[in-house]
Amino acid sequence: MQAPAAGRSTYAAAVPVQLRPLAPSDAAELSALLVANREFLAASDPDRSEDYYTPAGQAQSLRAVAADHAARRRAAWGIVQNGALVGKVSVFDVERGPLQAARLGYWVSRHVNGRGIATAAVGLAVGEVFDLVGLHRLEAATLTTNVGSQRVLERNGFTAIGTAPSYLLVGGRWRDHVLWQLTEQDARG
Numbered sequence: 001m002q003a004p005a006a007g008r009s010t011y012a013a014a015v016p017v018q019l020r021p022l023a024p025s026d027a028a029e030l031s032a033l034l035v036a037n038r039e040f041l042a043a044s045d046p047d048r049s050e051d052y053y054t055p056a057g058q059a060q061s062l063r064a065v066a067a068d069h070a071a072r073r074r075a076a077w078g079i080v081q082n083g084a085l086v087g088k089v090s091v092f093d094v095e096r097g098p099l100q101a102a103r104l105g106y107w108v109s110r111h112v113n114g115r116g117i118a119t120a121a122v123g124l125a126v127g128e129v130f131d132l133v134g135l136h137r138l139e140a141a142t143l144t145t146n147v148g149s150q151r152v153l154e155r156n157g158f159t160a161i162g163t164a165p166s167y168l169l170v171g172g173r174w175r176d177h178v179l180w181q182l183t184e185q186d187a188r189g
């Protein structure tokens with residue numbers, strides 16, 4: 001994917017990144033990136049099993065993810081720069097019925113932080129996801145202290161809808177998070 005179908009195309013176009021659906025063949029590259037960023041990601045991620053960091057564990061997870069992506073039940077893209085994976089954007093926990101909502105997650109390898117990659121990648125994902133998965137609303141949650149991630153969401157048109165105390169277990173502690181949303185109408189507007 002080179003350009004978003006909607007969303008914040010200006011920023012995305014200025015930063016040379018692409019998204020591509022992740023496949024089981026990405027497992028070795030992705031797990032190496034996760035191992036290299038283990039400590040960095042642990043500061044904001046829920047705790048992960050040891051399997052999560054292995055090629056075999058990633059291959060197993062990516063098989064399920066790729067099938068769901070193809071069936072438009074969730075989405076997981078690798079963020080690619082100069083042909084190499086530098087991060088991931090995913091849309092998961094899809095709720096149908098009257099909510100039609102899903103959660104957005106993303107990370108970018110620390111060695112390329114601060115170059116606009118997450119902002120561009122989230123813009124590309126937003127441009128695809130409402131059509132791909134068929135959603136009314138995309139949600140995200142950032143640690144109250146994760147200012148960088150909050151900038152990424154703000155720049156992509158997300159609205160902060162409040163602070164949820166004790167929202168997510170990170171590093172063994174229930175941590176407060178700012179909740180964000182982007183409706184389909186916001187994204188297409």
Ligand SMILES: CC(C)(COP(=O)(O)OP(=O)(O)OC[C@H]1O[C@@H](n2cnc3c(N)ncnc32)[C@H](O)[C@@H]1OP(=O)(O)O)[C@@H](O)C(=O)NCCC(=O)NCCS
Pocket residue numbers: 040041044105106107108109112113114115116117118119120140141142143146147148149151152
């Ligand atoms: C958060 C994260 C995705 C940002 O990725 P990135 O590619 O560096 O993001 P961008 O370069 O697009 O934008 C980051 C912005 O936040 C700003 N920023 C980063 N840390 C900041 C801080 N501590 N205080 C203020 N601003 C900060 C950057 O300056 C930049 O803004 P600018 O372009 O206006 O200067 C990356 O750091 C990461 O993967 N962190 C760990 C996982 C994570 O937190 N994921 C999100 C979970 S909600």
